[in-house]
Amino acid sequence: MEDLVRLKQTMLNITHELLSGCRFCVQIASDCDDRTPVHCVKYSGCAIPVQINAATCLSCQEYKKNAKRQEKPEIATSS
Numbered sequence: 001m002e003d004l005v006r007l008k009q010t011m012l013n014i015t016h017e018l019l020s021g022c023r024f025c026v027q028i029a030s031d032c033d034d035r036t037p038v039h040c041v042k043y044s045g046c047a048i049p050v051q052i053n054a055a056t057c058l059s060c061q062e063y064k065k066n067a068k069r070q071e072k073p074e075i076a077t078s079s
């Protein structure tokens, strides 16, 4: 039973890590038993988020686009 709880917590931590760069993600629930832990405003179309599950985020992949935007370009130096 402890292993299952630990696995759920690990999955939730991974979800947190993946979505930290998504501009549509408002909040992620801390309860690892929550089946829809992600609060997203992309699919609500307004400021009030809808709760979705991690599988929806994986298929949406908006977090990848935002992560690319956050990358800083390298600054070329001449010596």
Ligand code: SF4
Pocket (backbone or CB within 6 Å): 019, 022, 023, 024, 025, 038, 039, 040, 041, 042, 043, 052, 056, 057, 058, 060, 061, 062, 063
């Ligand atoms: S569903 Fe898409 S837009 Fe919404 S939080 Fe997940 S990755 Fe971001």
